[in-house]
Amino acid sequence: MNRLVLLDNEAVQALRDPRHQKHQRVLEKTQILFKRAVRTLSVRVAVPAAVRVEAGWDRTAPAWAFINRFPITDIPLDTGHADAAAGIAKRTGVSVADAHLGAAIKAADADHVTVITSDPGDMRKAAEGRQVDVVVL
Numbered sequence: 762m763n764r765l766v767l768l769d770n771e772a773v774q775a776l777r778d779p780r781h782q783k784h785q786r787v788l789e790k791t792q793i794l795f796k797r798a799v800r801t802l803s804v805r806v807a808v809p810a811a812v813r814v815e816a817g818w819d820r821t822a823p824a825w826a827f828i829n830r831f832p833i834t835d836i837p838l839d840t841g842h843a844d845a846a847a848g849i850a851k852r853t854g855v856s857v858a859d860a861h862l863g864a865a866i867k868a869a870d871a872d873h874v875t876v877i878t879s880d881p882g883d884m885r886k887a888a889e890g891r892q893v894d895v896v897v898l
Contacts, residue, residue, distance in 0.1 A: 762803070762872045762873070763803035763804070763805070763871045763872050763873075764803070764804045764805070764871055764872065764873040764874070764875060765804075765805050765807060765865075765869045765871035765873070765874045765875070766791070766804060766805070766806045766807070766874075766875045766876075766877065767806075767807055767808065767809070767836075767862055767865055767866065767874065767875070767876045767877070768787075768806070768807075768808045768812065768833070768876075768877050769812060769858070769859070769862060769876065769877065769878040769879065769880065769884070770812055770815045770816045770858055770879075771783065771878070771879035771880075771898055772787050772877040772878060772879070772898060773808060773812060773813070773816040773818055773828070774816055775787040775898065776788060776791065776827075776828050776831070777816075777818070777824070777825060777827060777828045779827070783879075783898045786898055787877060787898065790877055790896055791806060791831065791877070805834060805871070806831065806832065806833045806834070807833060807834045807835065807836050807865070808833055808834075808835060808836065809835075809836040809838070809842070809858070809861040809862055809864070809865050810835055810836060810837050810838045810861065811838055811846070811857050811858040811860075811861035811862075812858045812861060812862060813835065814858070815856070815857075815858040836861070836865045838861060841864075841868065842861060842864040842865065842868065843864075845863070845864035845867060845868065846860035846861045846863065846864040847860070849863040849864060849867075849887055849889060852889070853883075853886040853887060853889070854886075855883045855886055855887050856883070859880070859883045859884070859886075859887045860887060862876060862878075862884065862887055863884075863886075863887025863888055863889060866887065866888045866891050866893055867888070867889065867891055873894060874891070874892070874893045874894065875893070875894040875895075875896060876888075876893055876894070876895050876896065877896045877898065878895060878896070878897065878898065879897070879898045881895045881897050
């Protein structure tokens with residue numbers, strides 16, 4: 762069984778800054794998922810490029826050193842994701858970053874998709890009916 766875990770803007774912001782009020786919650790959720798990956802599941806934690814931009818996550822900047830230690834992969838905003846995200850944004854009215862999350866959800870080949878988010882309503886809109894587990898910050 763494999764699982765894709767996606768982070769939204771606030772999850773990225775919270776994971777970056779130990780002083781963020783939601784830092785501990787995001788850290789606990791991601792650590793639990795990484796531990797499960799070692800034991801029983803294949804878990805991939807990823808962030809869509811549009812979310813990274815919205816969050817200001819520059820992997821080369823020293824301010825992001827803590828979050829860079831985690832094996833979090835990028836989901837590029839390639840042609841397929843851009844087309845899907847444009848359609849999602851138009852149909853649902855969600856932000857560009859949330860639409861890119863929706864495109865990643867729809868394109869995922871994982872058995873389970875989890876999104877760690879501060880806005881579960883927009884995540885459900887962006888998923889457009891695809892089954893997704895939403896972890897609310």
